[in-house]
Amino acid sequence: DTEVTQTPKHLVMGMTNKKSLKCEQHMGHRAMYWYKQKAKKPPELMFVYSYEKLSINESVPSRFSPECPNSSLLNLHLHALQPEDSALYLCASSQSERSSYNEQFFGPGTRLTVL
């Protein structure tokens, strides 16, 4: 299984809502990533988890809260978002954070719209 799955595919939420994005992989990868991608732009790294611990936070606002319940799952909890947070949120995984072969496998993304 070389797949990263993400749910939901689409999400519309108001600025006062709380929602969560989910990512799952069964490749035995120990590093997982959240990216944000605006239209016609490259992905921007948000968070990196390595061996289920938060390794990197790229100065992301606290209204985004990541969680890694186990080595296969990665969540992104959303609260009090702004319209400018509307984007495609991509999850990725790789063998490990600092392996000599850091090929990242991407999920299909969750298209988020904040009203």
Place this chain on the structure above:
Amino acid sequence: AQSVTQLDSQVPVFEEAPVELRCNYSSSVSVYLFWYVQYPNQGLQLLLKYLSGSTLVESINGFEAEFNKSQTSFHLRKPSVHISDTAEYFCAVSGISDYKLSFGAGTTVTVRA
């Protein structure tokens, strides 16, 4: 730190014509290089990668890229494109002991009949 420059933001091309997407990188350390493709309304898929060894790498769907260390380039080519190759293409680089992928701005390829 590494950085990537994709020299063409948009490349229109006719079906069955060749295409080349240019990518240059900057790094003070040895690197791995990647090309990712993103079809409309989808996530990123790895197209091909250079880790070490032969400087010419090929994908299963006819793309190839050549790593040129002296010119710090990793250009992507396909001799004959199909309508289905219409997509956004991202060049990316990482240091060989680095977690972070640095992406270029992307090249939009539009294939017309």
